[in-house]
Amino acid sequence: MRDLLPSTVAVAVAGPGDWAAELLPAEQACLGERAARTRRRDFIAGRVCARRALTDLGLSPTAVPAAADRAPVWPVGVVGSITHTAGYCAAAAAHSTDIRSVGLDAEQHREVNPGVRRLVLLPEEEADCARLPSGTHWPVVLFSAKETVYKVWYPIVRSWLDFHDARLELDPDGGTFTARIAPARVDAATAEDAPAWITGRFVVADGLVRTAAVLAQR
Ligand SMILES: CC(C)(COP(=O)(O)OP(=O)(O)OC[C@H]1O[C@@H](n2cnc3c(N)ncnc32)[C@H](O)[C@@H]1OP(=O)(O)O)[C@@H](O)C(=O)NCCC(=O)NCCS
Structure with a gap:
């Protein structure tokens, strides 16, 4: 981590x-x-x-x-x-x-069942997973990254963010992810300057997926 x-x-x-x-x-x-x-x-x-x-x-x-x-x-x-x-x-x-908000998450690196996949992944993220290199359970990487995004978002905004409220893109070579928060959620936030984008890092090792992100202080 x-x-x-x-x-x-x-x-x-x-x-x-x-x-x-x-x-x-x-x-x-x-x-x-x-x-x-x-x-x-x-x-x-x-x-x-x-x-x-x-x-x-x-x-x-x-x-x-x-x-x-x-x-x-x-x-x-x-x-x-x-x-x-x-x-x-x-x-x-x-x-x-120094840091406006920080989030981190760890999950077991394993297959995600279809029901949970539907709950967590947007259709376009599901399509991305099919294109990413084999050998990694990408849905659980996305799941962990989304939980990290929530842990960054929540302390600032104090409001719920559904799994489908963030569109994540992974860079498998750089070990990074970018989350675009649904504009409706950002606009509805009462907090000043709710984040529209959250970027973070991930690693898959030792049977675990680890993800983390920060928002730097403005
Ligand atoms: C809160 C949540 C993210 C925790 O993740 P998890 O994988 O279940 O569990 P983890 O062990 O990684 O994290 C648990 C810790 O998160 C922290 N946590 C709980 N609620 C939190 C919140 N609203 N904001 C920030 N941190 C929170 C707590 O410290 C908790 O540990 P503790 O109860 O021992 O203190 C998850 O249970 C949840 O509610 N997810 C739905 C919301 C979401 O992820 N949306 C995705 C948006 S893209």
């Missing part, structure tokens, strides 16, 4: 001991007592990574609770993002003076 983001973004990836660490009280309150074991482990690893990223930025490792909409609540002056999938977890954080 580190290589997908600029150096002004601190990135932490979970190690083996990070999935069973202690939560801070404000974080524990968000998770609740009844969370399933895997959910608890994922949430813990995300918070450990988040606090490590804050430390790497030179900040104190304060709690990163979750809002009612599930978005992480970063300290004032910080933007960040968290992802987890089986066996992998990462968090990114940056000073909001």
Whole structure:
């Protein structure tokens, strides 16, 4: 994940001991007592990574609770993002003076079933996948990139973005993607200067797809 983001973004990836660490009280309150074991482990690893990223930025490792909409609540002056999938977890954080928004996502590199493909991919993206080099499950790369796009979009705009609200194009050689957000969504956004384009990077390695994107501060 580190290589997908600029150096002004601190990135932490979970190690083996990070999935069973202690939560801070404000974080524990968000998770609740009844969370399933895997959910608890994922949430813990995300918070450990988040606090490590804050430390790497030179900040104190304060709690990163979750809002009612599930978005992480970063300290004032910080933007960040968290992802987890089986066996992998990462968090990114940056000073909001450098970075306006950051998103990251990790998925298992595997086939996406036709029902999910229809939900996630626009017909033109489905056609693109057929033209891209074989050996990579491109639909899951697009899925991950779209989740990254949402994690960049949401903290700025605070509104829903459907999978079909972004048209993604991948550059398989450069490991980059470009998302054009549906103009209707951009126009409807109440946030000032909602992004019409979000560009990011991806890598497929070790059985995982990893994607990340930032919007630089204006
Ligand atoms: C929110 C969402 C993107 C999370 O992705 P995921 O693959 O399910 O799960 P990940 O492990 O990668 O990410 C989960 C983390 O995302 C973060 N997150 C949740 N909601 C968020 C939001 N609205 N904005 C930013 N980050 C959010 C949280 O930190 C969460 O981890 P936590 O609950 O342990 O704190 C996904 O569940 C979702 O709702 N997707 C539909 C919207 C979408 O992707 N649209 C595509 C637009 S092109």
